Structures are given as C-alpha cells and as structure tokens.
C-alpha cells in the first residue's frame with residue numbers, strides 16, 4: 381500500500397496519527413509538498429489518481445485508490461489488523477463518527493478564516509475580513525459542540541483511542557501549533573484532552589516550515605478576531 385502524504389497538512393496528519401496509533405508500518409509513505417500558491421498543483425500524476433488530486437491519497441496493492449482522508453481511515457479500519465479504532469458497537473461507532481464529523485466541519489470553517497485572513501496567503505488569496513469572521517465564528521462553534529460531546533473519559537469518545545482522536549488531534553495541531561489559535565477558554569475538557577494526547581508518541585509536533593510558520597502564527601492578532 382502507498383500513501384501520498386503532505387506531512388504537516390491537516391488532512392494527511394489524520395492518517396499519520398492513525399497509522400502510529402494502529403501500529404501499521406507496512407505502508408509506503410511518499411512525501412509531497414503542495415506549493416503555497418498552488419501554482420501547477422496538483423501535478424498530472426496526482427490528478428490522474430483522483431478527481432481532486434488533494435492529499436492524502438492511498439493506493440492499495442490491488443489498485444484501489446482512495447482520495448478522501450475520512451474514507452482512507454475507514455478503509456484502513458476495514459482492511460488492516462490492529463486495535464479497533466472505530467468502536468465495538470453500533471452506538472460506539474456512531475459516537476466516533478459524530479465526533480469526526482464535528483472536527484471535519486471545524487477544519488473546513490477554519491480554512492475560511494485562515495485562507496481569507498492570514499498573512500500567509502497575502503497576494504495569493506483575496507483577504508476578506510467578513511469571510512474570515514464567519515469562518516472563525518463557525519470554527520469556535522464547532523469546538524464548543526465538541527466540548528459538549530466530550531466526557532471525562534481518557535479519549536474523546538470513551539476509554540479507547542479512535543479515529544475521532546486522530547482527526548481532532550490533526551485539526552488542533554494545525555490550528556494551534558501552525559496558526560497560533562488557542563482552544564477557547566470555555567472548552568476545558570477539550571483542552572485537557574489535547575494536553576494528554578499531545579504526549580502520545582503518535583502525535584509529535586509537526587515540523588512546519590519555518591518561513592511559513594513565521595507568517596501563519598498569530599492568526600487571531602492578524603485578523604483581530606478571537607473565538
């Protein structure tokens with residue numbers, strides 16, 4: 381199995397955290413880096429693999445190609461050995477998928493804030509305070525929903541690590557560590573979970589490129605928007 385990876389991107393990070401938690405090492409990882417301005421990206425070989433050409437992409441040995449991170453996670457759950465990371469019962473699987481959906485929505489709204497507000501995209505994407513503010517408000521709302529869904533268990537949806545933890549961690553690593561957006565003060569359970577999960581071997585701090593980090597870090601200050 382091959383994984384086309386972009387090691388510090390929020391969607392590929394979901395997969396790398398998952399692979400480490402699942403203990404899977406028989407995946408060939410091919411590292412790629414989309415340019416900031418997305419000029420000439422995706423390259424023809426990626427566009428030939430999936431309609432979007434976005435990362436991550438998995439190509440299995442039988443030729444199966446999967447180009448959406450959540451579908452990749454579920455595919456790996458169904459095809460690979462290792463600990464169950466979806467949930468043992470329909471109810472537990474539903475809890476996992478609910479939490480995954482909330483963080484998937486969260487990162488999409490965050491993208492509106494960062495794309496239209498960050499100094500990183502200066503001259504590449506049109507700045508819009510209104511678009512950034514809508515994205516930020518909705519991102520904060522999704523984190524507060526996740527907070528209300530989180531109990532006092534060690535992991536987000538219970539006593540075992542699931543793909544929900546992987547998706548949430550990837551999201552918060554990117555928003556906190558790259559863009560410098562703190563978890564809101566009224567999300568203490570989420571913040572405590574993040575601190576705990578950050579110490580796991582599966583979730584080392586991503587290596588963001590220094591020049592891009594310098595421009596990205598401090599999104600709330602750059603946009604005058606807090607959540």
Ligand SMILES: N[C@@H](CCC(=O)N[C@@H](CS)C(=O)NCC(=O)O)C(=O)O
Nearest residue numbers: 389390391414434435436448449450
């Ligand atoms: N919904 C997709 C989103 C993937 C995505 O947007 N990946 C980014 C990297 S983190 C990317 O490839 N961007 C370049 C592009 O879309 O051309 C997924 O979950 O896999």
